[in-house]
Amino acid sequence: MAEVNLRDIEKTFRDNLTVIPDLNLRVREGSFTVLVGPSGCGKSTLLRMIAGLEPVTQGSIEIGGRDVTDVEPSNRDIAMVFQSYALFPHMTVARNIDFGLRLAKTPAAEREAKLMEAARLLNLEDLLDRKPAELSGGQRQRVAIGRAIVHNPGVFLFDEPLSNLDAALRTKTRVELAELHHRLDATMIYVTHDQIEAMTLADCIVVMNAGRIEQVGSPMTLYKRPETRFVASFIGSPRMNLLDGPVAEAYGATTIGIRPEHLDVDRERGEWEGRVRVVENLGADTFAYVESEQLGSLTVRLEGDSTARSGETLYLTPRHEALHAFDREGRRLPEDTWRPDVASAGSA
Structure with missing residues (x-):
């Protein structure tokens, strides 16, 4: 696990549209930090900049004390889980999970050990020989998470991973993600527009609005003492x-x-x-x-x-x-x- 520091981050697109004007954020090592806000607030763009999928216009990004602002995604010590599962339909669950390890020519014994450990953590042991078409949406998402776990990254990045699931599966998978965080004791940064997901998963919530951070704090701090009218209206249901x-x-x-x-x-x-x-x-x-x-x-x-x-x-x-x-x-x-x-x- 690793700490993440964003310093004076700015993001401007080619048409001079500035979506993140000036942002500073420290993500504690081992925390489950959720970026939450309405559509278009900049949370997914910020996550993509941490991942290296989106260049930074100004500022710097540190992961584990190392400046990775201009480092390729594969060298940032991160693993990302997207909204879409992006599984290979012709491969089994096992081959989907260890695909990256095979590409990296990880020794067979080490690869098998990492595969089985991920399968155990995610309750996938009985599904390793199945193809993605034979799985439920929640099982497919667990496979995508397993593919990230085997790399043992310093930081896990999640971009609205539950939005394709129905209500019952979202609740079930939410619980599984919380349990996984406790088991791995990993640094996780999670993007969602759903404040219920934020309240139930996070130990630290970052509320964003129009590219700016409105407030950072624990779920109950934001609930009991919102620092702005926007946070007061966004956190809490109803x-x-x-x-x-x-x-x-x-x-x-x-x-x-x-x-x-x-x-x-x-x-x-x-x-x-x-x-x-x-x-x-x-x-x-x-x-x-x-x-x-x-x-x-x-x-x-x-x-x-x-x-x-x-x-x-x-x-x-x-x-x-x-x-x-x-x-x-x-x-x-x-x-x-x-x-x-x-x-x-x-x-x-």
């Missing part, structure tokens, strides 16, 4: 309620944020009144989508056995300790500038 207008102005902020689970619900009284538009019963949770004349649209998380119904009036009270405030530029406001209880405690 998304945070963001409220402008008089309710925000009353706190001295441009925007107030409150997550759906931090709204207490009553049928008789509360700070805010709203009418239920739609109710989604998901078993353990129920989500009510509420329309308020004061605030606009709100999402509220209820107990799974909630009896809330469309058209019903609910009264909502935010848990004030769980409120977030943002200024006109979308930056988080320090609590002591807008929460009276924090300000008074600080001056006591």
Whole structure:
């Protein structure tokens, strides 16, 4: 495993379109770091630059303390797993996994040992003689990962590897990837637009927006203390309620944020009144989508056995300790500038 350092990275294409203006990032050795953001935010371009598949316009890339900015991909001590499996259809699982080792003329005994170790880690021992057409999507992706594992790279790079799988397989493979990271204790950098994948896989999340890093931190740090309005709206499912207008102005902020689970619900009284538009019963949770004349649209998380119904009036009270405030530029406001209880405690 190896640390990755990106220093003053800039990427501009031929038509003078700058997709990454100036970026610095340190990926800790042994971490599972996820680059997440909406389509077009630059995360896949950044991953391709780390891999050496996309040239850097300015700046430098270090892997394991070595400057690899101008080094060929094959000499960067990385292995990459793509969205498409890119398996050879005429080869068995075993031959797909050890293909690179054969090209490198790795001795047969060493090649066999690496193949069997990868198969054991990925539960592929019983599938080694099959062809890709005989495998499920999840099994094919495990073969692609196995092809990367046998090279024992310093850094694994994953470019949206689960996006071709159905929902059930995505969940299953997500768990397998997390287990694999713990077994290998490897440095992994993973790109996705799915914030649920980011929250469940990462020990470090990098939220990107328009080629810039909005925030870097652990999943719960980003969830509990988003530093920008963008992060607040992107991390969390359902998304945070963001409220402008008089309710925000009353706190001295441009925007107030409150997550759906931090709204207490009553049928008789509360700070805010709203009418239920739609109710989604998901078993353990129920989500009510509420329309308020004061605030606009709100999402509220209820107990799974909630009896809330469309058209019903609910009264909502935010848990004030769980409120977030943002200024006109979308930056988080320090609590002591807008929460009276924090300000008074600080001056006591």
